[in-house]
Amino acid sequence: MAVKRTTLMDVARAAGVSRATASLVIRGSDLVADKTREKVEKVIAELDYVPNSGAARLRGQKSRTVGVIIPNLVNSFFSEFVEGIEAELDEQGYQVMLASSRDDPERQSGLLRRLREHDAEGIILFPAEGTEPDTIEKLVAAGVPLVQAMRHVGRDLSDFAGSDHGLAVRLSVRHLRDLGHRRISFVSLAGKVSTREERLGAFEEELRAQGLVNAGVIDVPLEWDGSPQSAAMLMALDPRPTAAICFNDILASGLLRGLFDLGLMPGRDLSVVGHDNLSFIDLGAPPRLTTVQVFPRQIGAASAKLLLRRIKDPGAELKSEIVTPRLRVRDTTGPVD
Amino acid sequence: MAVKRTTLMDVARAAGVSRATASLVIRGSDLVADKTREKVEKVIAELDYVPNSGAARLRGQKSRTVGVIIPNLVNSFFSEFVEGIEAELDEQGYQVMLASSRDDPERQSGLLRRLREHDAEGIILFPAEGTEPDTIEKLVAAGVPLVQAMRHVGRDLSDFAGSDHGLAVRLSVRHLRDLGHRRISFVSLAGKVSTREERLGAFEEELRAQGLVNAGVIDVPLEWDGSPQSAAMLMALDPRPTAAICFNDILASGLLRGLFDLGLMPGRDLSVVGHDNLSFIDLGAPPRLTTVQVFPRQIGAASAKLLLRRIKDPGAELKSEIVTPRLRVRDTTGPVD
DNA sequence: ATGCATTTTTAGATCGATCTAATTAGAACG
DNA sequence: CGTTCTAATTAGATCGATCTAAAAATGCAT
Structure with missing residues (x-):
């Protein structure tokens, strides 16, 4: 034994x-x-x-280990992000320590501490909802190499890798405008999400810039079924929107289902744009969702690169890596009658 | 600095x-x-x-860290599995080191080595395609607590947590029989997957037991789009099947798409059963896929429990934890005309 | 006080590798 | 063959915690 x-x-x-x-x-x-x-x-x-790496790191100071904290792994958006990180770090001989904060800042603090105990050389943090800037300031002050990814609570606090949410929304709005839509709604997540403000801001701004009408913002919870009740909520708006931009593909897919249940046809009765380009979109029955692709794998890889850079050179200038999103037009958007 | x-x-x-x-x-x-x-x-x-946990573990021998190797994170099946592991281990104060083998046994060997270097107290292995039993034997002989999960290359080699694939197939066959189907096909993955044999064996056996006809097994590659060409391949079989059981939900969803492209209606022109119950099934446009739910999160949790047990008591008897799958009947299976 | 049993505290060895600085072996040369 | 230079090897200190075994402090009864 x-x-x-x-x-x-x-x-x-x-x-x-x-x-x-x-x-x-x-x-x-x-x-x-x-x-x-x-x-x-x-x-x-x-x-x-x-x-025995314990002995090695005790003497040599390097653990070749990096901590990664994400809110959860529920959809492929998160797992692709992690895959990107893992692939990049693996190439450099680093090992990933994964932990899930379940979007709870308290839990997150505990995990951060644990990762430091485990001697992670650096940390990639997809901040939980409601993370205090203080949390990050302290870590950075303590000399822990840290990259915020996807979300951030201040880009001047640490390196950051993410997506251009504003652009994503603008691309969606312009696409709908090109199809002749004038009354557009936004289906958002209930709750205080940093990216929510960012996207809603861009939404209203771009509507104004294009001379279009905000037909109303509705909030739904993020459920496994994508909250199909959003369909009825949208159809009850006055003036009624001819198109809706959704916070993510889950909500968009829920909306599609809701529309079907009401006997309505996405792309004809209501144009729908998603966000994320989750991998299931190409699967199953048509119509396929028009959505904005955000490349989580690349963002993961970028954050890994940023972290390795900072580990090598702790004094380097702060850097942000923004991956440009891309609109994927499929079947759920069409010309307005 | x-x-x-x-x-x-x-x-x-x-x-x-x-x-x-x-x-x-x-x-x-x-x-x-x-x-x-x-x-x-x-x-x-x-x-x-x-x-400094390095120093602690050097002396104290325990790292409170467990290595997890999975083939990849591409679909929610894998990430839910990892979530189950993470949640269970976290509760016991353990940290997860995650690594992806990309289904390559060579890479997997390297990762196993690295995890041991990093002093993982034990390892949960979702074996890569083509893993040699020898790999596992050696680890167990070296006294490394190890649990095989989801797939295995020999249940007498280590503890194991997985699903009852045979039962999954039998449930599918019986469901189709109840609907009056007599000629059933199987859409499988090309390549040598351990679970493939297991399911195909159960498929043929159950067909025999129920007095039904194997209308042909077709092999397709596992692509991101679910290989919709399977639809045409099935329709070309003679005798033509009235139902098809698919290796997983990705293939099944690809088949649904293929059927639509041919102007055929799943559940009427061909009944389709999937496997896994991926979370996207309830999303998007109908019809929703009839499939077998396999509870990857529970299997993950079970493998974590088995591992902790073995870490505590290295001499314990070998144990297998089999989670019972459940058929979820939705829209893609219907009575035969 | 004194002795004895507990309760707390501590010195020092130890884990297994890496690093530094010093030593030894080998090669090349006149 | 001795000298010098380089290449290869090594003894011993060291990293920061934990463990063991023993010492010191405390409490209690006499």
């Missing part, structure tokens, strides 16, 4: 060299003669030696 | 006690007098002391 761990000492002894030499071989130093290297490597393979 | 780390020594000095006492306070031992505890805790808060 209590199998004693194979240590560097065992390897050294078996290979007839010193601990120091064995250590050099493991770390691929070129200070060691080829013959010696081969000998040691053979022994390592035979003994199935696995270095 | 090079902010020197606050160590236990600093805390001890500031509080006027010894390192050992400070250490006891941190670990919440009741060996220490209340007055002393308070004093030390105050200092810890003031100095914002964060223990």
